[in-house]
Amino acid sequence: MGTFIRNAWYVAAWSKEVGRQYLTRRILGEPVLMYRKEDGSPVALLDRCPHKLAPLSLGELKGDIVECGYHGLQFDCSGTCVRVPGQPQIPPAAQVKSFPLVERYNAVWIWMGEEALANPDDIVEVERYRMPGWDLIDGQYLHFKSNYLNITDNLVDPAHTTYVHKNTIGNAAGENVTVKVEQGEQHVLAYRWIENAEPIPLAKKMGDFKGLTDRWQYYYLLMPSISYVDFGTVDAGVERNEENKNRGLRSFSYNFLTPETENTTHYFWLHVRNYQTGKPDIDADVTKLMTLTFEEDMAILAAVQQAQEETGVREYVRLGIDNAPARIRKMVDKRIAAEQLAAESNVPITRAELQVAG
Known part of the structure; x- marks a missing residue:
């Protein structure tokens, strides 16, 4: 049985990475070739010529046409072979798989599964994105030498912050605070409030807290591997409502996990915050701090x-x-099994079945 959910949107690259030069990236175990057409729209093809399986990325881009660097076969943006040098007939099997792409949030999203199911409306909505009073850090990438499910385990585990992130987003105050869990059809939420505690290092550096604080950690995992964390700090005893939380130090951190292989993962992230806004030097500080946090997880x-x-x-x-983490793995296994059953029965899976499978 396969180990990846294919019928889902994954971030393949940041928009700034894809241009008129080939970009290659392995996604769900498959080699993918990306580039932009002359009109600026992105293209993704399987990076493998159907003739001798040579990587198409070793060839040339001629206008919008991909030319194989081995025998010169040419393919259009849909993966259809349009020329075989030396013979007029083009074999019907001379096709390269193409993948739907959508650009959103400065990222290029790819759909590796059934093309008919690729609905851009299913792409996650990023809270507070480009809203007044909220600053954005995006375009960030890390390469994890870990299976993506180990990372999703970590991303719904507030308890580890006390020990792994002592210098950034955690401290000893959270050691014995119970983590609560909720589950929806397509997500799992792990959360907790830590009350009457010393501010964590990030809050001390970026906030203006005079005494003890209350802080929240809401870790959402959206199927199959998108995390977002609603994280913040307010003065101790403040009423827990959206208005007060927005007055405190608050951020939304999004982590887009794209499996590369069974043992490695592409980790794209962006960060939206309401504190110290409009300050490029603070952007750099927050980027450095968040990168340090993720590097602690990487190790x-x-x-x-x-x-x-x-x-x-x-x-x-x-x-x-x-x-x-156990709930997420069960949901993932269920989705993979549904996709595998559809493949074995040669009956395409439907959107309704995907929702139930989650």
Whole structure:
């Protein structure tokens, strides 16, 4: 059985990465070639010539036509072969798979599954994006040497911040605070409030808190592998409502996980915040701080991945904090099984079935 959900939108690249030069990236285990047509619209093709399987990226881009660097076969943007040098007949099998692309939030999103199911309306909505009073940091990328599900485990696990992120977004005040979990049809939420606590390092640096604080961590995981975190700090005792939360130090951090292979993941992220806005130097500081936070995750998850590969075991014991990760893995397994069943029966899966499968 396959290990990736194919009928979903994944970030393939930031828009700034895709131009008139080829960009290659392995996605869900497949080599993908991306470029922009002369009119500026992006294209994605399987980076593999159907003749001898040579990477098309070793060839040339001629106008909007991709020419294989081995024998000169040419393919249009749909993957249709339009020329075979030396023979007038074009074999019907001379086709290259193309993938639907959509640009949104300065990112290029790819659909690797059934093309008929590719609805751009299904792309996640980024809260406060480009809204007045909220600054944006985007265009960020990291490469994780870890299976994407280890990362989704981490992204619905507020408890680890106390130990892994002592210098950035965590401190000892959260050690014994219970994590609550909720589940919807297409998402899992893990959250908690930490009350009457010293501000975390980020809040001390970026906020103006005079005493103890209350802070919240709401970790959403949207199927199959998009995380967003509603994270913030207010003065201790302030009533918990949206108005007060927006007056405090608040951010929405989005993490778009795109599986590369079974053991590696493309990690795209953007960050929307309401504090210290309109200050490019603060943008740089926040970028550095968030990158440090993610690099802390990278280090420990790479070690976890290595140990899992050595032992063939994911975990020997399960804790209460594994509630949300377990729910996500069950939802993912269910979706993968539904897609596999459709493939084996040669009956395309429907949008309604995808929703139920989640």
